[in-house]
Amino acid sequence: MTIKVGDKVPSVKIKHMTKDGVKDITTDEIFGGKKVALFALPGAFTPTCSAKHLPGFVQNASAIKGRGVSTIACLSVNDAFVMDAWGKNQNVGDNVLMLADGNAELTKALGLEMDGSGYGMGTRSRRYSMLVDNGVVKQLNLEKPGAFEVSNAETMLKQL
Numbered sequence: 592m593t594i595k596v597g598d599k600v601p602s603v604k605i606k607h608m609t610k611d612g613v614k615d616i617t618t619d620e621i622f623g624g625k626k627v628a629l630f631a632l633p634g635a636f637t638p639t640c641s642a643k644h645l646p647g648f649v650q651n652a653s654a655i656k657g658r659g660v661s662t663i664a665c666l667s668v669n670d671a672f673v674m675d676a677w678g679k680n681q682n683v684g685d686n687v688l689m690l691a692d693g694n695a696e697l698t699k700a701l702g703l704e705m706d707g708s709g710y711g712m713g714t715r716s717r718r719y720s721m722l723v724d725n726g727v728v729k730q731l732n733l734e735k736p737g738a739f740e741v742s743n744a745e746t747m748l749k750q751l
Contacts, residue, residue, distance in 0.1 A: 593702035599726050601700040606691040608675035616690070618697065622726040626659050628747050630720040631666040631698070633707060635677035639739050644718070645681050647744035652686035655744065658751035664688040668695045668715045692716065705736070718742050722750060
């Protein structure tokens with residue numbers, strides 16, 4: 592079942608890179624008591640993700656945070672080392688929290704997985720963005736397969 596507006600984000604443990612190495616982080620830690628703009632994409636270093644999706648959130652980070660969002664987070668079914676390298680490559684700095692859902696546990700719990708095996712990618716996340724307030728989904732911008740029209744930073748800004 593796909594998550595929808597009004598649902599609580601399921602409690603799942605994923606990974607992220609810290610100055611001390613790879614660490615677990617729970618969705619409760621990410622979303623609890625905060626307003627979070629989360630966006631997810633099929634893969635780090637992939638064309639649309641690297642040319643448009645992540646850069647849009649980096650470029651608009653101050654405007655998004657200026658409208659009450661405490662954290663902007665990027666989620667992909669990649670490992671924490673890849674997400675960290677991609678974040679450095681894209682100069683995200685402290686603007687975007689790079690989250691690694693290597694086993695697709697959060698992606699599957701949200702019901703937002705896709706089969707990328709035809710492209711040699713296995714299970715991946717669908718492309719979307721969501722606004723989450725204290726763990727509850729307030730906006731969900733789910734792309735049609737192959738599209739990049741509603742999950743961008745500009746749409747998120749209009750919704751804040």
